[in-house]
Amino acid sequence: xxxxxxxxxxxxxxxxxxxxxxxxxxxxxxxxxxxxxxxxxxxxxxxxxxxxxxxxxxxxxxxxxxxxxxxxxxxxxxxxxxxxxxxxxxxxxxxxxxxxxxxxxxxxxxxxxxxxxxxxxxxxxxxxxxxxxxxxxxxxxxxxxxxxxxxxxxxxxxxxxxxxxxxxxxxxxxxxxxxxxxxxxxxxxxxxxxxxxxxxxxxxxxxxxxxxxxxxxxxxxxxxxxxxxxxxxxxxxxxxxxxxxxxxxxxxxxxxxxxxxxxx
Numbered sequence: 031x032x033x034x035x036x037x038x039x040x041x042x043x044x045x046x047x048x049x050x051x052x053x054x055x056x057x058x059x060x061x062x063x064x065x066x067x068x069x070x071x072x073x074x075x076x077x078x079x080x081x082x083x084x085x086x087x088x089x090x091x092x093x094x095x096x097x098x099x100x101x102x103x104x105x106x107x108x109x110x111x112x113x114x115x116x117x118x119x120x121x122x123x124x125x126x127x128x129x130x131x132x133x134x135x136x137x138x139x140x141x142x143x144x145x146x147x148x149x150x151x152x153x154x155x156x157x158x159x160x161x162x163x164x165x166x167x168x169x170x171x172x173x174x175x176x177x178x179x180x181x182x183x184x185x186x187x188x189x190x191x192x193x194x195x196x197x198x199x200x201x202x203x204x205x206x207x208x209x210x211x212x213x214x215x216x217x218x219x220x221x222x223x224x225x226x227x228x229x230x231x232x233x234x235x236x237x238x239x240x241x242x243x244x245x246x247x248x249x250x251x252x253x254x255x256x257x258x259x260x261x262x263x264x265x266x267x268x269x270x271x272x273x274x275x276x277x278x279x280x281x282x283x284x285x286x287x288x289x290x291x292x293x294x
Contacts, residue, residue: 033109036060036067037122042115053077053088068125073117088208089121094257095184095207101243101250102236104176108203126195126203138191140164151223168223173202178221179233182280183240183269184210189219190290211258213265215283218290224279240270
């Protein structure tokens with residue numbers, strides 16, 4: 031049984047609530063045929079209304095982001111399904127246990143001066159105290175760069191530091207993709223360190239695969255059809271085309287706040 035099968039078919043038991051989440055997010059366990067796993071369950075009924083996204087659509091957008099992640103072959107999002115639970119239909123995602131230690135400092139940091147330094151990429155200046163600023167940087171990490179491409183494709187409006195989950199096996203996952211796939215450009219992220227730079231050959235190959243899979247009869251297009259609107263699928267195609275045409279990582283447009291708040 032795959033993790034996705036366990037998520038879809040296991041008996042879901044609520045164990046607690048993640049209080050820091052802006053929408054209802056419940057820590058649960060799943061059991062099926064002697065197997066058990068921890069997960070996060072976000073019922074649609076617990077979603078707070080947003081001014082710029084239709085009500086009751088965040089769970090479907092999380093599933094759509096997972097489908098795109100799987101189509102890249104990078105597997106950047108934990109296994110995620112849409113299913114019924116104790117509080118109705120919702121998103122259920124495999125729980126990723128973070129390794130011991132402060133892994134956040136390996137991905138994000140504040141440094142004095144105007145240069146990021148070896149192994150880091152500059153995001154921008156941040157106020158850290160009265161009359162003092164510091165440079166916010168992220169790691170020059172291949173895993174982050176792949177997430178950067180994924181975010182550009184799904185139009186992620188909320189890539190915060192807290193949405194980056196390193197795993198014990200060295201993988202890096204992204205979570206919380208409910209505010210994605212808007213038809214307007216809403217990309218907000220901490221991963222601007224490659225802005226304007228050429229995409230890697232690997233990224234170009236992945237984007238070409240997405241382009242093919244997003245054709246009207248393509249596998250990914252069929253998987254997205256029950257989750258987001260036709261206009262949002264068209265906008266996703268357009269973003270993939272734009273990335274392939276430019277051959278570069280996107281840059282902030284100035285039409286929308288480029289960095290989410292709070293950033294972590």
